[in-house]
Amino acid sequence: MIKVVFSAGVMLALSGCAASLGQMRDAILNPNPEVGMTVPQVNRAAIEQADLAAVLMLSPSIGLGTVGIAIQMRDGRVVYNSNDNRGITLDGGLIYATLGLGTNLQAVSTQSNDPLVTKAKAGTWPSQVTRTYRLAQRGPSFAQVTATCRNQVGRDLNIDVAGALRRVVEVVETCETDTGDSFHNVHYLDAGSGSIWRTSQWTGPVQGNIQVDVIEPFEAGG
Amino acid sequence: MKNKTQRIACLLLLSTGIASSLAADGIGGLTQAIDTPRAASGVADDLAIIFDFREDYRALSFGLQPSDRFEIGISFPTYDEESGTTSGNELSLGLRLLDEGAYLPGLTVGVVGFGGDDRGSGEYILASKTFGAVQSSVGLGWGRYASENTAGRGDDDGVIRTDHLFQGDSEPFANIVWDTGTYGLIAAAEYSGIAGPEAEDTFAASLSYPILNGLVITGLVNNQGSAGLRLRFDANPTRPFVQTDIGRGPHPYVENSPARANRPQPQAQQVFDVLKERLENDDIQIRRFAMAGDTIDVTASSSQDPVFARISGRVARVLSAVAPANITTFRITQNTGAFDSNVVVLDRAGLDRAVGASDAAVRAWDATTLEASPLNRPAALGEREFKPRFSYGLAPTFKADFIRSDRLELTGTLNANARYTFSPQTFVSGTVGYRFLNQWTQQDPPAEPQPRSDFTSYTPDVPYLQSLSLRHRFRLAPQLYSRVSAGLFERAYGGVSGEVIWRDPEQNFALGLEGTYVQKRAYEGWFGFEDADASTVIGSLYANVGQNGNYVVLDAGQYIAGDFAVGLTVGRNYSNGWRIAASTTWSEEENSPLKFGAEISIPLSWTSPDGGAATTNLSVGGQSGDYGSRVSGTGLLYDELRASDKRRIEDGFGEFWN
Numbered sequence: 001m002i003k004v005v006f007s008a009g010v011m012l013a014l015s016g017c018a019a020s021l022g023q024m025r026d027a028i029l030n031p032n033p034e035v036g037m038t039v040p041q042v043n044r045a046a047i048e049q050a051d052l053a054a055v056l057m058l059s060p061s062i063g064l065g066t067v068g069i070a071i072q073m074r075d076g077r078v079v080y081n082s083n084d085n086r087g088i089t090l091d092g093g094l095i096y097a098t099l100g101l102g103t104n105l106q107a108v109s110t111q112s113n114d115p116l117v118t119k120a121k122a123g124t125w126p127s128q129v130t131r132t133y134r135l136a137q138r139g140p141s142f143a144q145v146t147a148t149c150r151n152q153v154g155r156d157l158n159i160d161v162a163g164a165l166r167r168v169v170e171v172v173e174t175c176e177t178d179t180g181d182s183f184h185n186v187h188y189l190d191a192g193s194g195s196i197w198r199t200s201q202w203t204g205p206v207q208g209n210i211q212v213d214v215i216e217p218f219e220a221g222g
Numbered sequence: 223m224k225n226k227t228q229r230i231a232c233l234l235l236l237s238t239g240i241a242s243s244l245a246a247d248g249i250g251g252l253t254q255a256i257d258t259p260r261a262a263s264g265v266a267d268d269l270a271i272i273f274d275f276r277e278d279y280r281a282l283s284f285g286l287q288p289s290d291r292f293e294i295g296i297s298f299p300t301y302d303e304e305s306g307t308t309s310g311n312e313l314s315l316g317l318r319l320l321d322e323g324a325y326l327p328g329l330t331v332g333v334v335g336f337g338g339d340d341r342g343s344g345e346y347i348l349a350s351k352t353f354g355a356v357q358s359s360v361g362l363g364w365g366r367y368a369s370e371n372t373a374g375r376g377d378d379d380g381v382i383r384t385d386h387l388f389q390g391d392s393e394p395f396a397n398i399v400w401d402t403g404t405y406g407l408i409a410a411a412e413y414s415g416i417a418g419p420e421a422e423d424t425f426a427a428s429l430s431y432p433i434l435n436g437l438v439i440t441g442l443v444n445n446q447g448s449a450g451l452r453l454r455f456d457a458n459p460t461r462p463f464v465q466t467d468i469g470r471g472p473h474p475y476v477e478n479s480p481a482r483a484n485r486p487q488p489q490a491q492q493v494f495d496v497l498k499e500r501l502e503n504d505d506i507q508i509r510r511f512a513m514a515g516d517t518i519d520v521t522a523s524s525s526q527d528p529v530f531a532r533i534s535g536r537v538a539r540v541l542s543a544v545a546p547a548n549i550t551t552f553r554i555t556q557n558t559g560a561f562d563s564n565v566v567v568l569d570r571a572g573l574d575r576a577v578g579a580s581d582a583a584v585r586a587w588d589a590t591t592l593e594a595s596p597l598n599r600p601a602a603l604g605e606r607e608f609k610p611r612f613s614y615g616l617a618p619t620f621k622a623d624f625i626r627s628d629r630l631e632l633t634g635t636l637n638a639n640a641r642y643t644f645s646p647q648t649f650v651s652g653t654v655g656y657r658f659l660n661q662w663t664q665q666d667p668p669a670e671p672q673p674r675s676d677f678t679s680y681t682p683d684v685p686y687l688q689s690l691s692l693r694h695r696f697r698l699a700p701q702l703y704s705r706v707s708a709g710l711f712e713r714a715y716g717g718v719s720g721e722v723i724w725r726d727p728e729q730n731f732a733l734g735l736e737g738t739y740v741q742k743r744a745y746e747g748w749f750g751f752e753d754a755d756a757s758t759v760i761g762s763l764y765a766n767v768g769q770n771g772n773y774v775v776l777d778a779g780q781y782i783a784g785d786f787a788v789g790l791t792v793g794r795n796y797s798n799g800w801r802i803a804a805s806t807t808w809s810e811e812e813n814s815p816l817k818f819g820a821e822i823s824i825p826l827s828w829t830s831p832d833g834g835a836a837t838t839n840l841s842v843g844g845q846s847g848d849y850g851s852r853v854s855g856t857g858l859l860y861d862e863l864r865a866s867d868k869r870r871i872e873d874g875f876g877e878f879w880n
Binding site: 071072074075077079081082084085086087089097099100101104106107108109134136137138139140141142 | 877
């Protein structure tokens with residue numbers, strides 16, 4: 001009899017706790033949800049009329065798409081912010097920081113001739129680029145992940161960027177981190193100037209790649 | 223219905239069975255194959271909760287990993303033998319001495335059951351090598367890993383010895399663990415040289431299946447006639463490194479430029495209105511706002527966000543955009559409920575230099591100082607007169623209770639809580655409980671009331687008054703926090719209690735002293751008392767040590783039985799609100815065994831209708847037996863103030879700009 005009571009107690013306790021423990025872990029480990037992404041409609045005409053620099057930001061890891069407007073320039077980098085304060089900071093075409101797009105990228109430091117920053121044309125890129133990604137961890141010091149990326153020039157093609165057709169060159173970066181992980185960045189550079197029209201860049205081990213479409217580029221003094 | 227502090231404790235611990243024979247059941251929370259150890263291959267902050275169930279053996283174990291190489295296991299086994307049931311309380315330690323190389327194996331050494339007096343201790347050293355999806359280990363074991371009967375090994379009348387370690391007979395063991403790659407199934411097989419009732423050597427096999435993410439069930443069997451189930455829950459509070467998506471990004475930070483001084487400057491009410499409106503979207507409430515001279519003083523809190531550094535950062539972001547140009551300092555006060563504890567003082571110019579930098583959080587921390595909140599502050603915007611309120615709720619509680627002094631049982635209790643709050647500092651609260659799972663059988667009261675071991679003399683099967691007490695908290699000085707409590711604190715005791723804690727926000731330690739006089743509560747009825755009293759005087763040192771929220775609590779003084787005892791708690795606070803701690807208590811009484819306890823506190827929004835800052839607490843062990851036990855339910859202040867520790871705030875500063 002004792003065993004029966006005992007077993008019932010175990011089952012009751014475990015049945016209640018099993019689901020709770022799963023929720024516990026999910027709450028902490030934040031697995032990437034397999035969710036669909038809603039891409040917002042971009043009112044290009046309104047953006048152009050208001051003479052705003054704007055980007056479309058897509059975060060596949062949380063299924064989020066949102067439009068950011070350039071609101072600040074800090075140390076040569078442009079800060080884009082959406083209505084709900086999600087945003088990115090772009091250093092040229094390099095995603096320097098993200099906020100509210102799943103998890104946050106605090107900063108990226110890179111070499112002085114990083115072609116994403118200098119807007120170098122495809123084919124003129126250095127053979128490899130080393131970037132250090134900074135992510136929040138316990139304490140004030142950020143965790144650092146250093147990645148070395150080699151690039152390969154791909155196709156010439158036309159792409160639709162928020163309703164505008166852009167003639168671009170595809171560049172794919174294959175990167176390896178100092179922790180042994182690997183990832184790919186994909187960039188679509190303006191065939192003439194080398195500036196970025198669309199880019200998908202790795203922004204951290206949890207957030208993964210963020211895609212940025214440049215709806216209207218930021219022009220200093222513009 | 224207001225139910226602001228539902229705390230559900232799920233603990234798994236059981237009883238009963240038939241004759242036992244296998245000595246080396248499990249390894250006390252350390253990394254294991256089936257019943258033999260394998261390489262300590264986890265990473266820092268890994269946490270495991272393991273429940274073993276077999277016919278003749280059950281154990282609840284906690285596995286904690288303070289560093290990549292070092293793991294600690296705390297286990298509460300119950301063994302069924304022909305002579306009856308015995309329970310243990312064991313500490314186990316594992317250390318990875320060498321990492322596995324391309325050709326060389328890894329090397330791990332461990333001590334299991336240290337301080338245990340039922341199965342004795344066991345030691346092992348093993349070499350391990352991974353081949354693709356298979357990890358293999360070969361080792362040598364002493365004590366419980368070499369002999370069937372090692373009870374009392376390492377224990378001499380309650381005094382723990384160490385001269386037995388890695389001494390005496392030894393036996394080899396070997397195991398392989400194969401990750402099949404199919405449906406998450408993991409198969410294991412092992413050999414142990416230990417003899418059992420059926421064979422001279424022991425062979426065992428197991429198959430594990432992940433039921434949920436992090437929760438694995440294992441079925442196991444051996445050639446000694448033993449079979450069982452094991453449930454294992456794994457988590458690591460530090461993953462991911464960065465915050466989860468909380469729905470919105472923070473407001474943009476705007477540096478204070480000289481040009482700004484030439485524009486019209488907002489008045490205090492305007493700043494307050496904008497601040498309040500913007501932060502409401504971030505679920506941050508502003509309880510007080512004052513703007514005077516070059517300083518803005520804000521009291522901010524969030525029911526969702528346990529990281530005060532992030533709350534401070536979000537307040538600073540909004541203030542940076544709306545504060546007048548002449549404001550150079552943002553003071554953000556942390557309120558714990560009863561107290562305004564810290565003031566996080568942010569230098570605006572320092573934040574201007576920090577924002578957007580690659581070391582932005584370090585710079586923000588450099589721009590921060592901590593102060594104790596003043597005792598009295600002038601009237602300010604946003605302050606509202608406190609309205610007394612009544613709240614109540616129901617909360618089921620599952621926990622491991624010491625029904626007898628030496629035996630843990632799984633219990634389920636339904637608690638009806640009610641509280642009337644007169645002011646932020648003062649409330650009266652009561653709890654009526656009903657044990658609906660695993661009632662005890664009422665025993666005749668002892669001739670003399672005992673501190674704890676007479677628990678089963680209390681009336682079962684009826685709702686009982688668990689507690690009914692008044693608590694008032696106040697500050698004697700900016701750094702001196704105090705409390706007085708009176709009433710029925712717990713099922714066994716009622717009386718009066720007072721406490722004082724000194725803490726300086728800039729220091730990494732605090733000192734506390736609690737004095738309590740109690741009368742033993744009646745075995746029958748709700749309000750009566752037995753003819754027995756006790757007084758305790760316990761001094762406490764609360765220290766944040768090392769990095770990453772590590773802390774130590776050292777308690778010493780006179781405990782309930784009049785004995786002098788020392789309690790030691792070692793734990794780690796995580797910036798996301800988790801807390802994991804292990805404790806032990808030593809009493810001067812010679813026949814008092816050394817006790818171990820464990821506590822896990824997890825912030826979970828599902829435990830509270832009010833959101834994510836509430837915690838679920840799991841605890842086991844610690845307060846047991848007649849010696850080294852203190853009165854619970856008096857309302858120790860540090861439980862409220864720990865969130866204000868300097869290291870806790872610093873630990874969260876990586877999230878300041880998030």
